Amino acid sequence: MLFNSYIFIFVFLPIALAGFFLIGRRGGRRIALAWLVACSFFFYGWWNFTYLSLLLFSVLFNYAVGVFLGSREGDEGGRPVRKLVLAAGVAVNLSLLGYFKYANFFIDQFNAVFGGGFTAGQIILPLGISFFTFQQIAYLVDAHRHLTREYNFLDYCLFVTFFPQLIAGPIVHHKEMLPQFARTDIYHVRARNLSVGVTIFFIGLFKKVMIADNLSLFADPIFDGAAAGTSPAFLGAWLGTLAYTFQLYFDFSGYSDMAIGLGRMFGIKLPMNFNSPYRAVNIIGFWRRWHMTLSRFLRDYVYIALGGNRKGKPRRYINVIVTMLLGGLWHGAGWTFVFWGGLHGLFLVVNHAWRSVLKHLGRDLDRQSRWGRILSMVITFLAVAVAWVFFRAESFDAATRILRAMAGVDGFSTLAPFRTAKLAIWLVVLLMVCFFAPNTQELMSRYRPALAFKPERPIPAWLKWRPMTILAVVLAVMTVITVLNLTKVNEFIYWQF
DSSP states (O other), X not given: OOTTSHHIIIIIHHHHHHHHHHHHHTTOHHHHHHHHHHHXXXXXXXXXXXXXXXXXXXXXXXXXXXXXXXXXXXXXXXXHHHHHHHHHXXXXXXXXXXXXXXXXXXXXXXXXXXXXXOOOOOOOOOTTHHHHHHHHHHHHHHHHTTOSOOOOHHHHHHHHHOHHHHTTOOOOOHHHXXXXXXXXXXXXXXHHHHHHHHHHHHHHHHIIIIIIHHHHHHHHHHHHHHHTTOOOOHHHHHHHHHHXXXXXXXXXXXXXXXXXXXXXXXXXXXXXXXXXXXXXXXXXXXXXXXSHHHHHHHIIIIITXXXXXXXXXXXXXHHHHHHHHHHHHHHOSSHHHHHHHXXXXXXXXXXXXXXXXXXXXXXXXXXXXXXXXXXXXXXXXXXXXXXXXXXXXXXXXXXXXXXHHHTTTTOOOOOOHHHHHHXXXXXXXXXXXXXXXXXXHHHTGGGOOSXXXXXXXXXXXXXXXXXXXXXXXXXXXXXXXXXXXXXXXXXXXXXXX
C-alpha cells in the first residue's frame, strides 16, 4: 500500500487513527499498541500477504536474540558465547537480506566468471527488507553492548513494524522510538499533533505527486533511451540528468515528509532523514543531510567497526571507501550501485584530505564567504548530479553514453527550443528552491516536527507555519490539486532498495 494512493489516504489511515485513539481513550494502552501493530502488519501484507511470515520471523528471531544478549543469562555464558550469539544473529539477518536481494546478482557474477548455468529462479524482493534488517542488526549490536534494556515484545514489535517508517525508513533507533511508546499522552487525540502531521504529510505528497512524478516524464526517456543503445543529445543528457537529480530529491524529500507527518499524527516523532542535502557545501555535508539515518548506521556500525579514524589517515581513507562501497551495494544489487558508492567514497576521501591540508595551512573549510559557499554548493551539486548517472543508469554502457553526451564528446546537438527552454526554466527554479528556500521542517520549526531537528539558520517569523486562514487555504488548494492527480500512482524510488 502506497502513501500516495486513495486507499491509504481515505480508508486505511482514518481507520488506523480512529481505532488507535478510541482504544487509547478507554485506557487500553496495550490494546492500542496491539491495534497499531496489527494495522502495520496489514499495511505490509497489502503488497504481498505471503511475505508477512518473513517479517514476523524477523521480528520474533531478533527479539529473542536481543533478549538473550541483554539478559543475565547471556552474561552467564561469558563473552565468547555472547559474541557467538551476536554473530549468529547478524548472520541470519544478512543471510535473509543476501538471499532475497543479492542471490541472483552473485549467481550471475559466478556464471559470468566460471561459465556456469546456475540459477536461483525468480526471487521477489520483499519491500522494506533492507530497512528493517539494518534496524534490527543495530538493536542486536546495542543489546550486546548493554545499551538497551529488556523491552516488552509488543513495544519491540511496533518499533520494527510501525508503518510510517516500515517500508523505506527512516532507519529508526530503539532509544528514539521505544520510550515514546511508553508515554501516556500519545494515546489521546491532540489537535496540534493532527494538524501538524496532516500539514507535513500533504506537503510531502505534493512534492511527490506534483514535482517528482512529473520530472520522471523528462528523465525516464533519456535514461531508457541510453539503456536501449541510443546516445542522447548534449542538452538532452544534461536536462535528463538534472531532471532525475531533482526527481530523486523531491521523491525522497516527499516520502520523508510524509513519514514524519504520519508519525506525528499518532503523537510519535521520527528522526530527520532528509535535510536539504543539495544545500551542502561539500560531500561530507551532503552525507550528513541525505538519508541521514542510513549514514548514521553506516558510521556507527560499519565505519567505526572497521576502525574509523583511530588507525591513521591511510586506514581511515580505506575505511571510508569500504563503507561507501557497502552503502552502494545496499542500494541495489548491481555494479553501477557499487561504483556509485565507490565514487562517493572517493569524493569523501578527497574532501577529508583537502580539509586536512587547509587545516595545516591555518584555514577552515567550513568558514567561507557567501559567494564562496555558493560556489562550493554548485561544485558539490554537480559532483552529486554526475554520480547520480550511475545510480540511475541500467548499465555502465548506458551511463557512459549519457556522460559522453554531457561532456560534448558526441557533439552539441540540442532538443526542440521551446521544450528545452521550458524544462531549463523549471530546473533553475527547483535549483533555487533547493539552495535557498526553507525546507518543510524549517517551515514547521515552531512545532519541532522531528527528533533532533535544529534549524541551521534563522527563519523569518512570517515564513513559519501557524494556524492562519490564508495558510489553511493554500494547503487546501495544494491538497486538492495533488489528490486529483493521484489517478496514476507511482512508487517511491527508494522502495525498490
